[in-house]
Amino acid sequence: MKRLFILVALFVPVFLNAQTKLSQAIIDDFSARVAAHYQLPHDSITGYIAEQLTRSGNAGLDIDSTVFDLKKDPVALDAALKYLYQYSDCNRQRFITNLRSLELQTNSVFPIATYTANKFKGDTKSLLDDKKDFLTTYTGPVTGKKPPATIAEVAAANQAAASTPVATNSTASESNSAASPEGAATAAANTAPAADTRNWEVRPLFQVRTPEQLVEMYGAANVTQHDAVNLAGDKDGEAYVIYPDTDNELEVQFDGENGNILTFSHYPSKWKSPYGIKAGDPLDKLIKVNGRPFKINGFEWTDGGRVSSWNGGSLEGKNVIIVLKANNTGDPKQYDQVTGDKTIRSDMAALKKLDVIIESVAFKAAN
Incomplete structure (x- = not known):
């Protein structure tokens, strides 16, 4: 026993x-x-x-x-x-x-x-x-994905895209044939710009640690440095901008051991951003991604339009910083309800009539 x-x-x-x-x-x-x-x-x-x-x-x-x-x-x-x-x-x-x-x-x-x-x-x-x-909102599997690209792979893809010549209608025979409808179609095809084969994944940018790596990936002509500015308008360190002054402008800020901060404030953009969230996206999409309504600072005030709390939704604690803006502000009765020193819910009826979109979105990833 x-x-x-x-x-x-x-x-x-x-x-x-x-x-x-x-x-x-x-x-x-x-x-x-x-x-x-x-x-x-x-x-x-x-x-x-x-x-x-x-x-x-x-x-x-x-x-x-x-x-x-x-x-x-x-x-x-x-x-x-x-x-x-x-x-x-x-x-x-x-x-x-x-x-x-x-x-x-x-x-x-x-x-x-x-x-x-x-x-x-x-x-x-x-x-x-x-x-x-x-299942009420699920649209099916999103698969067929490739493993995340490395910094070297992004650099190689972008360099290859930069060296791809654009087709032009340069021969005499093509010029002569353009007089006919068939020739015009051929000429149009010959003058069409080359397909954009640059790598638009933002994932490798969370791996970057130096400005030199950004230049290696996107080319010296496509990376500039400027002062980073916070929501209060104050200088907040240095930032590097990829594809400046274009719809695809993206700001990268190195924050030491705290990780990189990627900020999008231009649209439409080709970047494939985390959670599928981009500047210009409507408020309804953001609510859907979060899985529930959230809280917003009143517009036209300190940190106006910034999401102040995700209310325990999917984006809670994920280091996603979003500032919203209202496009239709002509009706003071509606706009006054969401302005000033107050916190409002994203499902507030007045917001639906104001065409609220994402003005800027920042993602922060720890090293």
């Missing part, structure tokens, strides 16, 4: 640990398979996971970097498992089937299934309710 108690004492902790912790080999396997399937077009599982990670804010500023390397982010890894469990209707057998469809190693499937089912067994109702709500 004493021997039996000893055996129980030895094996029960081991058994419990197997239910509450995944080995690094299993984590690496799951991470690798999710990354591989995320590169497949229209993969429903990884598309669902990525969209839910973005919606919940668990993906941080860079959804692709997160999905491609879940093993480096324990919080995102657990969230990915949770959303795969949710995708499987919180049904263990369905969850196992979906794990197998990711082509995991056989000895990874059951430990992951047990770990996930145990971890989220008390959340079944809330997960199913959340899924029902999520």
